[in-house]
Amino acid sequence: MRTEQSGDGFWAGARDILPLAAGVSVYGLAFGLLAAQAGFSPLQIGAMGALVYAGSSQIIMSQQWLAGAGFAGSVVAGLILNLRLLLITASLRDVFAGRPWWQTAFGAHLAADENWALLLAGRARGRRVGYAYLIGGGLAQMAAWCGSTTAGGLFAEAIPDPRGLGIDFAFTAAFIAIARSLWxxxxxxxxxxxxxxxxxxxxxxxxxxxxxxxxxxxxxxxxxxxxxx
Structure with a gap:
């Protein structure tokens, strides 16, 4: 069983998540188009990805905003959708044990379905992966998410009428794909x-x-x- 070193764990996490991050980028582009239609600039879209970093939650919040739900309704819908993250972070107690509060907060912020699942799968195979592995995967996927959503926003700005070209359906298709992955x-x-x-x-x-x-x-x-x- 290999012992995790700080650098090895970080880069291993970033490497292992690349195939999943590529898939995340696909619906990241769709979200960027949706957020642009809701009135967000590409810079705001990218910043939202880094600060919120919750793809499905950001999507439902933007959709609710477009539907006229207002700020409170949009935020509540996004929070409810991401309640599962409480269970994910709770399952990582041993990963955060003994660490300063800021490292725990940073790790919890970067914990997502993908890097959490990879960490558990690695442990099931006998790899001693932990905090550094979680952070490496989280940062790599965040970069892919923020980059693709910003690109989607820029793409929307370059197109006079995304709805007229049927491109807005990309969001619907992406949401269906997300729902299917949760089944x-x-x-x-x-x-x-x-x-x-x-x-x-x-x-x-x-x-x-x-x-x-x-x-x-x-x-x-x-x-x-x-x-x-």
């Missing part, structure tokens, strides 16, 4: 069904605002999944 099998049927039922009942039957019902549906669906875990 784990039949165990997800009940939480997903509950989420859809809550949104349908609220919007179609009760006439509630769609953006709030989407947030509520996501929260109740996540609670359903947690209760069954």
């Amino acid at each position: 784990r099998g039949r165990s997800d049927l009940l939480p997903w069904f509950v989420s859809v039922a809550v949104v349908f009942a609220g919007v179609k039957l009760a006439g509630a605002p769609a953006h709030w019902m989407l947030a509520l549906g996501g929260l109740i669906g996540a609670a359903t999944a947690g209760a069954r875990a």
Whole structure:
């Protein structure tokens, strides 16, 4: 079993995540187009990626903003979608143990589905990977995400009417791909069904605002999944 060295762990994490980062860049471009339509500049889009660094959350926040949800509704929807990150960071307690608060905060900020999964997979294969590996993967993927979203914003500025060319559908396709990647099998049927039922009942039957019902549906669906875990 190989002992992780600071430099080796960092660069190994950055190297291992490159194939996944390439895939992230695809829907990063789509998000850049969407964010530009919501009125964000390319610089703001790139800065949002570095400060928030939560792809699916940024996408739903921008979509909600375009739908007229306002600042509060957009932020709440994004926060609810990313509740799973609380579980991800909680599972990394041993990685952060004994480190200064700022290293823990930095590591938690960079923890995402991809570098977290790679770290667990590496440990399952007997590799002694830890904090440096997590940071290397996180920074490499953040660079890919911020670069691709900024490029999407610049691309949108160069096109007079993205909707007229059908390019706005790239976001829809990217969101479908994200949803598909989150599907784990039949165990997800009940939480997903509950989420859809809550949104349908609220919007179609009760006439509630769609953006709030989407947030509520996501929260109740996540609670359903947690209760069954």
